[in-house]
Amino acid sequence: MRICVINPNTSSAMTETIATAARSVARPDCEIVAVTSSMGPASIESHYDEALAVPGLLRAIAQNPDCDGYLIACFGDPGLDAAREVAAAPVLGIAEAAMHLAGPLGRSFSVVTTLHRTIGRATDLVDHYGFAGRCAGIHACDIPVLELETNPATAEILQKACREALHADGSDAIVLGCAGMADLAHRIGGEIGAPVVDGVAAGVGMLASMAAMGLRTGTASGEFGPPPAKGYSGILRDFEIGRPGG
Amino acid sequence: MRICVINPNTSSAMTETIATAARSVARPDCEIVAVTSSMGPASIESHYDEALAVPGLLRAIAQNPDCDGYLIACFGDPGLDAAREVAAAPVLGIAEAAMHLAGPLGRSFSVVTTLHRTIGRATDLVDHYGFAGRCAGIHACDIPVLELETNPATAEILQKACREALHADGSDAIVLGCAGMADLAHRIGGEIGAPVVDGVAAGVGMLASMAAMGLRTGTASGEFGPPPAKGYSGILRDFEIGRPGG
Amino acid sequence: MRICVINPNTSSAMTETIATAARSVARPDCEIVAVTSSMGPASIESHYDEALAVPGLLRAIAQNPDCDGYLIACFGDPGLDAAREVAAAPVLGIAEAAMHLAGPLGRSFSVVTTLHRTIGRATDLVDHYGFAGRCAGIHACDIPVLELETNPATAEILQKACREALHADGSDAIVLGCAGMADLAHRIGGEIGAPVVDGVAAGVGMLASMAAMGLRTGTASGEFGPPPAKGYSGILRDFEIGRPGG
Amino acid sequence: MRICVINPNTSSAMTETIATAARSVARPDCEIVAVTSSMGPASIESHYDEALAVPGLLRAIAQNPDCDGYLIACFGDPGLDAAREVAAAPVLGIAEAAMHLAGPLGRSFSVVTTLHRTIGRATDLVDHYGFAGRCAGIHACDIPVLELETNPATAEILQKACREALHADGSDAIVLGCAGMADLAHRIGGEIGAPVVDGVAAGVGMLASMAAMGLRTGTASGEFGPPPAKGYSGILRDFEIGRPGG
Amino acid sequence: MRICVINPNTSSAMTETIATAARSVARPDCEIVAVTSSMGPASIESHYDEALAVPGLLRAIAQNPDCDGYLIACFGDPGLDAAREVAAAPVLGIAEAAMHLAGPLGRSFSVVTTLHRTIGRATDLVDHYGFAGRCAGIHACDIPVLELETNPATAEILQKACREALHADGSDAIVLGCAGMADLAHRIGGEIGAPVVDGVAAGVGMLASMAAMGLRTGTASGEFGPPPAKGYSGILRDFEIGRPGG
Amino acid sequence: MRICVINPNTSSAMTETIATAARSVARPDCEIVAVTSSMGPASIESHYDEALAVPGLLRAIAQNPDCDGYLIACFGDPGLDAAREVAAAPVLGIAEAAMHLAGPLGRSFSVVTTLHRTIGRATDLVDHYGFAGRCAGIHACDIPVLELETNPATAEILQKACREALHADGSDAIVLGCAGMADLAHRIGGEIGAPVVDGVAAGVGMLASMAAMGLRTGTASGEFGPPPAKGYSGILRDFEIGRPGG
Known part of the structure; x- marks a missing residue:
């Protein structure tokens, strides 16, 4: 296929x-x-x-x-x-894919996205796909999309944002809110001890x-x-x- | 202005x-x-x-x-x-405008749109703007957009669809689901004895x-x-x- | 008319x-x-x-x-x-009017009303009109209705409450929760740099x-x-x- | 007490x-x-x-x-x-009382009220008390309030409306929608073989x-x-x- | 009976x-x-x-x-x-019983349960019974079930948790989240000056x-x-x- | 794996x-x-x-x-x-799996299950997983679970029920409501020209x-x-x- x-x-x-x-x-x-x-x-x-x-x-x-x-x-x-x-x-x-896979991984998930201004669109998608009861919060790490790959601190900043989201929201899983974060999901998941879902995978x-x-x-x-x-x-x-x- | x-x-x-x-x-x-x-x-x-x-x-x-x-x-x-x-x-x-004006005109409204396939998008908008509790139904009159002006039967077909929607849904008002119907709202409202809301106005x-x-x-x-x-x-x-x- | x-x-x-x-x-x-x-x-x-x-x-x-x-x-x-x-x-x-006009002015609005005890009724109205997804918070400025006009600090207190509501709720607009505030909407809007909606207007x-x-x-x-x-x-x-x- | x-x-x-x-x-x-x-x-x-x-x-x-x-x-x-x-x-x-008691009597209940025009108010109360997921339908028997006691056919008409509501809605229980029906709940319940809840009791x-x-x-x-x-x-x-x- | x-x-x-x-x-x-x-x-x-x-x-x-x-x-x-x-x-x-009785006692209630891990189940029940709009929060007092009766500090810890829940949630009533708390409802209610509902009663x-x-x-x-x-x-x-x- | x-x-x-x-x-x-x-x-x-x-x-x-x-x-x-x-x-x-896969296959899906009495449980799951807006209806084919394999008419009855559900609900996809139907999903999908989702797969x-x-x-x-x-x-x-x- x-x-x-x-x-x-x-x-x-x-x-x-x-x-x-x-x-x-x-x-x-x-x-x-x-x-x-x-x-x-x-x-x-x-x-x-x-x-x-x-x-x-x-x-x-x-x-x-x-x-x-x-x-x-x-x-x-x-x-x-x-x-x-x-x-x-x-x-x-x-x-859509990330939320559908993250839903069954716990009581609720948090989304960690790039810029603060994209939270509105993520909120609309959460509502549209029916995950309003599963999504405990949407957070921004404030790294612009194209800096995700060039900024040497990306992994650390993102990991910190994921950990804080988990704690602030009392959630069980993280959904990464940008395709440019796809390479970091597995590593951050290991570091924070929680499932981190990348939508590409x-x-x-x-x-x-x-x-x-x-x-x-x-x-x-x-x-x-x-x-x-x-x-x-x-x-x-x-x-x-x-x-x-x- | x-x-x-x-x-x-x-x-x-x-x-x-x-x-x-x-x-x-x-x-x-x-x-x-x-x-x-x-x-x-x-x-x-x-x-x-x-x-x-x-x-x-x-x-x-x-x-x-x-x-x-x-x-x-x-x-x-x-x-x-x-x-x-x-x-x-x-x-x-x-x-958005039509729904916001139609909401306060009664218990609920019905939408009458053009092609059946556009009902999905109208449903999304009803949900997005918060009118899921006010919109009693969405119906198609099955006239393509550009035929609205050329089809001599448009007014009659549309009026019939509005009357039937009101009856089937038990609603109090009609929202017209296409800008191309803007000229017909007032006339159809008079004929069916119910408020008919055009979003352009x-x-x-x-x-x-x-x-x-x-x-x-x-x-x-x-x-x-x-x-x-x-x-x-x-x-x-x-x-x-x-x-x-x- | x-x-x-x-x-x-x-x-x-x-x-x-x-x-x-x-x-x-x-x-x-x-x-x-x-x-x-x-x-x-x-x-x-x-x-x-x-x-x-x-x-x-x-x-x-x-x-x-x-x-x-x-x-x-x-x-x-x-x-x-x-x-x-x-x-x-x-x-x-x-x-009803203020919420219907404020909805399309941004992602969400906050309500700033008079006494704390009126928040319940405002909540019921938000739900009833379908704005539960748009109203990010309801706040009281704790000025009794008839003091709005006699208290020389009204404008300042209300402006402060609006600014704080916007910040606490992450909202885009303010709805004023009392007819007695109608004269202040435009001025406060200018001061806080956000749309402030008076329901009378x-x-x-x-x-x-x-x-x-x-x-x-x-x-x-x-x-x-x-x-x-x-x-x-x-x-x-x-x-x-x-x-x-x- | x-x-x-x-x-x-x-x-x-x-x-x-x-x-x-x-x-x-x-x-x-x-x-x-x-x-x-x-x-x-x-x-x-x-x-x-x-x-x-x-x-x-x-x-x-x-x-x-x-x-x-x-x-x-x-x-x-x-x-x-x-x-x-x-x-x-x-x-x-x-x-409020009838709905709170009827909720636990089955999957869902139907309301049978007096005049058709009161369905709107009953709908608002169903929503307000949180029973939108439990109330399967609201129906009118079209007997004015003060005729409930004088019309000799009241019991029969109401019983028929209750039976039809149960069938049409696929519900498990009936809530009677008027205090003037209080004397009929037990009798109709026996006749239709389903719990019929009077709010006074x-x-x-x-x-x-x-x-x-x-x-x-x-x-x-x-x-x-x-x-x-x-x-x-x-x-x-x-x-x-x-x-x-x- | x-x-x-x-x-x-x-x-x-x-x-x-x-x-x-x-x-x-x-x-x-x-x-x-x-x-x-x-x-x-x-x-x-x-x-x-x-x-x-x-x-x-x-x-x-x-x-x-x-x-x-x-x-x-x-x-x-x-x-x-x-x-x-x-x-x-x-x-x-x-x-189910506690929530149905607590609903009409105010604008909203808070639940105070035993272990933090049971909050998820309580949340599901709140949603299932239709009280999502009435339940303002679910809190744990972190006393295991069988210690409720043996721990001499139970009443004090629970009372403190109830008072804090009322304040944090801005609610009007408390629902106790364990049958083992049944003997404490009346006493705590008196102490905190708010209705405290035990589901057994x-x-x-x-x-x-x-x-x-x-x-x-x-x-x-x-x-x-x-x-x-x-x-x-x-x-x-x-x-x-x-x-x-x- | x-x-x-x-x-x-x-x-x-x-x-x-x-x-x-x-x-x-x-x-x-x-x-x-x-x-x-x-x-x-x-x-x-x-x-x-x-x-x-x-x-x-x-x-x-x-x-x-x-x-x-x-x-x-x-x-x-x-x-x-x-x-x-x-x-x-x-x-x-x-x-859970079937609904999460069926959601993205169209505007909405219908569930076709075995006995009528299981519709309640399916409804609870639809609500619990967040698919209330995606599930257009739940239907029973009225074949007991263990007869699914022994009844020679199962495939035909089920196919008919699926086709009717699609039509009655105006939905785009079918979710089969029993593990015992797992072998029939692909065949029925081909016959009715719509995606038919088996939860096992x-x-x-x-x-x-x-x-x-x-x-x-x-x-x-x-x-x-x-x-x-x-x-x-x-x-x-x-x-x-x-x-x-x-």
């Missing part, structure tokens, strides 16, 4: 981190296809960035058609519903399960069937479905 | 309908600036369309800077949070109130302050904030 | 404050009719006061029949559902929108139609509908 | 029905004091009636000071919070338990302590606390 | 405490049958203990068939739904009310009817219904 | 069905250890059966200590929290992901640490932790 992991920002170094994390947990019979977005923001740290990361994400799915699952490797889960309409295989966001596992079970997004209600055809114009004209390049 | 009403699809005929509805209820001292999106889908009938309508919406806001309020005239409220980060005045979506009223009260989006929590600056690339490079054209 | 703003306590000085706030934001074509209750408590600071303010409110509506909307200018929204049954135009409470704006759109309370479910006729006795005998004076 | 059961409408025949139901289940050592309101509506079938029943209820409590508990015998639980502030013993409404039992346990309304949060003293005027001047007659 | 109070752990000293508390509040015409479990854990302080207390509880019900109500005297309410299927009279758990009162009203668990939905017959094996073979001893 | 799949009833034929389903989707490097309970009910169709299946489940975990995950193969998820306290690896119930996939990521149940809050030691007596004396056989 082949799982396509899409980094919806344009930073290829971060794609490498994500791909390594994905491969380290994938089933032996699972190939990871890692893709970097070809347009839009260099990192995703605002609603504005997130909205403008979606075209690149949708383009990446269209350009990688023969996969058994697609993972959106940004904790805001940008474009998830749109991706479900156009992908021929199941699609998950890493926030969680998502690869869930998609592989879906593939093994022969499951894909349901379309019975009509919501997630292929979108109605229509004209697209301006710089987005190539997104018209059916057009060459669309 | 000036209120900017943005049609996030590229159909200028629909913008005319919206502008007329907005002007018919605006305060005498309120100018309506009606704008059609310059890129993306001709109509918004899927998550895919909605996601790809956001760049055009954000561009329209950037190109109309001197307004006292911005109204997103599509019932999916696309790009609302992103718009709040970049606009210098309050922003509302028409679903509702939104213009709320934004004018905010302007009169000197209110704009709060930024104290940090979520809705200006987005962090960063590189944008590909066909979206002009969305980089600070760039010429961005 | 004419909007009737009713102060359900018997203090006419407070009615003046309310009327001034209402007029300062009203549309140019909107006349404000300000009415003081003719019976009951001098101020409303308990469930007991609130219950006994309702007869005077209902009498005020009966005595001002030719209006396009009625606003109940007490943050407990006393008698709101009863008023909807008997008024020939839409009715709003100022808590918010209510006048929403009622004017409803009037412009031709909307009134829906009666389709039967709940808000005229009450069944019946005998009334004792000191409340004049509330019998149809009786002279009733 | 003495439990005061207050009929907040002015119909003494209904008070008799209520008193008989209360006495039939009371502990051997419990005296029932049954009181009819001295002012306001002859029956309570609207928000207007309910609001105007509260002064008479509060007067009845003031005039019966030496009791160990007070029961408000109207399914809208009018004036409950106000009564708690002024009564020196615990206060329950019959909707339920409330007497709960208040007797509270009395035996030495419990009364808590005042630690401040909300339910005695209301602040202040002037009352007009026909309600005698409600001023401390005044002769108040 | 006869109410059977079952201590689902095997400590008979604790059964005595429970029986005394039950008898002190029971109606004069109510006999209390107090039973100690014949198998399983000596005290219940974990999910493991609780699960393994259920067989003894079910055995106790089977061995005491002629009662008008059954009370499960452990705050985890172990085996409640199973007990309802097999008992010929209503069944309550003491957490609350449960006896509710069951007596149900008995007086002729109510028993409803079976209309099918969930709580007698369980389907089938084979049981191993050390649990005697639990086969219909078998001698089963 | 080794995943232990426990059938908590005593029917070994059903264990075979479960083991086959588990192996058909497991990672190539994952060994499935299938265990049948050694005591208790032959099938689980009531709260009584479920409660009495827990001792056998806990015994099975104790007797299979060297595994990387434990799956409770009964849709009531019996003994889940107790199992988490004593197992040295993560534990999932199949209802889902659980094996989630546990394997947890194992690959090095995750186990969190104990930071204290709830899921090892239970306090204490005496056990009667036929359950061997469950005393630390005893030989315990």
Whole structure:
């Protein structure tokens, strides 16, 4: 089976981190296809960035058609519903995957994310996926996304934030709130003595399960069937479905 | 005061309908600036369309800077949070506005929208804005967005759907689920003997109130302050904030 | 259009404050009719006061029949559902109006009210209107209602309470929890750099929108139609509908 | 111990029905004091009636000071919070009592009330007391309150409505939605083979338990302590606390 | 009437405490049958203990068939739904009873339980019974169950924990979170000046009310009817219904 | 890695069905250890059966200590929290696993279970895991558990029930509500054209992901640490932790 992991920002170094994390947990019979977005923001740290990361994400799915699952490797889960309409295989966001795996690991989990301003989006996702009763708190470590890899203190700052979140919230598990933290989950988990869930690994596992079970997004209600055809114009004209390049 | 009403699809005929509805209820001292999106889908009938309508919406806001309020005239409220980060005045979506005005008009309201597949998005918005206890049902009249204006039976079909929704749900009011229905609210309300709320009119009223009260989006929590600056690339490079054209 | 703003306590000085706030934001074509209750408590600071303010409110509506909307200018929204049954135009409470306007101004709002003991009623209203997910906290400034106008430190104390609420709750906006604070909203908003919403101004704006759109309370479910006729006795005998004076 | 059961409408025949139901289940050592309101509506079938029943209820409590508990015998639980502030013993409404007793009798219960228009108020109480997950439906039998005793078909119509509610909702128990039905609970329960809960009997039992346990309304949060003293005027001047007659 | 109070752990000293508390509040015409479990854990302080207390509880019900109500005297309410299927009279758990009685005693209550690790189970019960909006906090006094009676400082430690809970949560009432605290409720209530609810007393009162009203668990939905017959094996073979001893 | 799949009833034929389903989707490097309970009910169709299946489940975990995950193969998820306290690896119930995998497969799912009387338990689990907003309905096919394998019409009846559930609920996916249906998921999914999720397969996939990521149940809050030691007596004396056989 082949799982396509899409980094919806344009930073290829971060794609490498994500791909390594994905491969380290994938089933032996699972190939990871890692893709970097070809347009839009260099990192995703605002609603504005997130909205403008979606075209690149949708383009990446269209350009990688023969996969058994697609993972959106940004904790805001940008474009998830749109991706479900156009992908021929199941699609998950890493926030969605991480929360679904963390829920059964204890009474409650805490989220530790990057910038304070992204807490609102994480709150919306917690509510949307039904984890309001399981998520005991959402915290920021205040490291910008692209500094996660360059800042030598990242692991230490993040570990401290995780430990404090666990204590302040009285929770049993941590969910890491950024794909750029994927390489640190296992190490921090060992250090703080609690399960630390990275959504990239969680998502690869869930998609592989879906593939093994022969499951894909349901379309019975009509919501997630292929979108109605229509004209697209301006710089987005190539997104018209059916057009060459669309 | 000036209120900017943005049609996030590229159909200028629909913008005319919206502008007329907005002007018919605006305060005498309120100018309506009606704008059609310059890129993306001709109509918004899927998550895919909605996601790809956001760049055009954000561009329209950037190109109309001197307004006292911005109204997103599509019932999916696309790009609302992103718009709040970049606009210098309050922003509302028409679903948000319609629900906030309809809530106090009775025990509960029903939504009547266009295609069945859009019910999911409307459900998400009902939950997100806190109206799960007020919204008694969401129904589709199964007229595609761009046929609303060309189909001679639109008013009759829509009126029938509203009457049936009121009866099936035991509700007191109707919320119309598409900006393209804005011209029909008053007439259908008279015919079915119940309040029928159009979000374009509702939104213009709320934004004018905010302007009169000197209110704009709060930024104290940090979520809705200006987005962090960063590189944008590909066909979206002009969305980089600070760039010429961005 | 004419909007009737009713102060359900018997203090006419407070009615003046309310009327001034209402007029300062009203549309140019909107006349404000300000009415003081003719019976009951001098101020409303308990469930007991609130219950006994309702007869005077209902009498005020009966005595001002030719209006396009009625606003109940007490943050407990006393008698709101009863008023909807008997008024020939839409009715709003100022808590209801303030919350509906504050919701779209950010991620969440905080309420700052008068006495600590009124927090319970505000909590009930937050839940009832669906804003449990938007209201981040309810705080008291501990100034009794009738001292708001006479205490020279009111503005300072209230500003401090608003600033602290914003900080403690991580919220984006403030809702003022008493009609007697109506004159301070704009000034405090400027001082703390956040939107501060007064329900009197918010209510006048929403009622004017409803009037412009031709909307009134829906009666389709039967709940808000005229009450069944019946005998009334004792000191409340004049509330019998149809009786002279009733 | 003495439990005061207050009929907040002015119909003494209904008070008799209520008193008989209360006495039939009371502990051997419990005296029932049954009181009819001295002012306001002859029956309570609207928000207007309910609001105007509260002064008479509060007067009845003031005039019966030496009791160990007070029961408000109207399914809208009018004036409950106000009564708690002024009564020196615990206060329950019959909707509150019936729901609290019915909850543990099965997976869910259905409410069967009088007029259709009262369903809204019952819905609010279900939500307010936390029984939204336990109440499977609210139904009207469409008999006006004062006809319950005079209409010879009442028992048959009500029994049919209860049976249908149980079936339609898939529930395990019935809650009767009017004090005027108190005499029919046991008989209908036997006929339909399901627990049928009357709030008068339920409330007497709960208040007797509270009395035996030495419990009364808590005042630690401040909300339910005695209301602040202040002037009352007009026909309600005698409600001023401390005044002769108040 | 006869109410059977079952201590689902095997400590008979604790059964005595429970029986005394039950008898002190029971109606004069109510006999209390107090039973100690014949198998399983000596005290219940974990999910493991609780699960393994259920067989003894079910055995106790089977061995005491002629009662008008059954009370499960452990705050985890172990085996409640199973007990309802097999008992010929209503069944309550003491957490269920305490919360249902405490709800109407104020705006909110706090729970004070034994060990910190039992807070999770209490949280589940609060949610399950619908009291999430009424329960302001759950606190541990960190005294193991069987030390409640032997530790001379129990009353003092528990009183301190109750007082602090009331203050920290801003609540109006306390619910004691262990049957072993039943003898202390009245005394602590007097000392802290707030209603303190013991579930044993609350449960006896509710069951007596149900008995007086002729109510028993409803079976209309099918969930709580007698369980389907089938084979049981191993050390649990005697639990086969219909078998001698089963 | 080794995943232990426990059938908590005593029917070994059903264990075979479960083991086959588990192996058909497991990672190539994952060994499935299938265990049948050694005591208790032959099938689980009531709260009584479920409660009495827990001792056998806990015994099975104790007797299979060297595994990387434990799956409770009964849709009531019996003994889940107790199992988490004593197992040295993560534990999932199949209802929990199925719902967590089905959530991301569409807007909502429907559950199709065996007997009508088990709908209550499924409802509790839906609420407990946070899927109240995702689960559109719970339906019974009315085939007893042990007839699933012997009744030649099972596949046809179940397929019909799934198709009808999808239509009645407007849902996108089906969750099968019994471990005994595990062999039918893939086939029925193909026939009805919608994702059909079996909890056995889902659980094996989630546990394997947890194992690959090095995750186990969190104990930071204290709830899921090892239970306090204490005496056990009667036929359950061997469950005393630390005893030989315990």
